Amino acid sequence: MGVEGNIKDFPLVDVLNLLSFGAKTGILKINGKKNREDLNGEIYFLNGKIVDANSGVKKGEEAFYDIFLIDEGTFSFSVKDFKKEKTIEKNLDALLLEGIRRADELKGLQSKLPNFDSFLETNPRVNATEIKLSSDEWQILNLFRDKRTIRDALKISTFSEFITLRTIYLLLTLNLLKTTEEEKIDISKIIPKRVISPVKDTLSILGLSGPKNACDKVLFKIDGSKSLQDIALELRLSDKEILSCFIKLLKETKILVNISLDKLKLIEKLTKEE
Numbered sequence: 638m639g640v641e642g643n644i645k646d647f648p649l650v651d652v653l654n655l656l657s658f659g660a661k662t663g664i665l666k667i668n669g670k671k672n673r674e675d676l677n678g679e680i681y682f683l684n685g686k687i688v689d690a691n692s693g694v695k696k697g698e699e700a701f702y703d704i705f706l707i708d709e710g711t712f713s714f715s716v717k718d719f720k721k722e723k724t725i726e727k728n729l730d731a732l733l734l735e736g737i738r739r740a741d742e743l744k745g746l747q748s749k750l751p752n753f754d755s756f757l758e759t760n761p762r763v764n765a766t767e768i769k770l771s772s773d774e775w776q777i778l779n780l781f782r783d784k785r786t787i788r789d790a791l792k793i794s795t796f797s798e799f800i801t802l803r804t805i806y807l808l809l810t811l812n813l814l815k816t817t818e819e820e821k822i823d824i825s826k827i828i829p830k831r832v833i834s835p836v837k838d839t840l841s842i843l844g845l846s847g848p849k850n851a852c853d854k855v856l857f858k859i860d861g862s863k864s865l866q867d868i869a870l871e872l873r874l875s876d877k878e879i880l881s882c883f884i885k886l887l888k889e890t891k892i893l894v895n896i897s898l899d900k901l902k903l904i905e906k907l908t909k910e911e
Contacts, residue, residue: 640652640714642711644667644708647712657682661716662685662716662718664714666679666712667710668712669711671706676703678690678703687701689723699795705733706736750809753787757781757814759781759813759814765778777805784817827865827896828865829859829892832893855886859892880904
């Protein structure tokens, strides 16, 4: 017999205790939110004992603690057999005690850390090899080799939220990580020029080669005096759309622009983000 409900009405602690007491075998699925992000997970019960859990890239005990901290969402339990390797050895009482301890410590950590939407990056002025770090701490430090927010780091970290945030706090304290601002792209300052193509320009003048798509229209508007912002306003394109066409036309060597390679890489990265 299955069980389902809302976490606000029936807290996960009560659900876990119920399934353990009933010696249930099956899968508890949770769909919820944590730190404004969707978080889904599964906890596997065998005769009332938790044997495995997964949540995104996290597996086993660390996944269990991430799921345990969900306080908003729904759950459903299906009675079914499954084939899963046992990755969790602790009994439920031990898991709950550790989960509660982490929840308490997380509150303190969150008050000490920058906003989760803050960008962090490794500090090039500090030699990390001179500081003794564990392999787990190295893995979390390497998450910030490319500049990213704490929120994004939590999504891709294979460690629980607690371990990840605790390590980030340590790395900030050791000055191995530093806060930084994400560079903004000001499209009003990007003024491209067309690469002269005699045949195509002649066909265009004769009206035999008009714009066929959005990027063709962008190219048609480029005259060496208009900025990308001017063109975007004329064609009613978003910043992302005009920048996508800008990158496409550059790669096709149809335009030229005076801009640094680093900024071009940033623009390309922004156009690929969802």
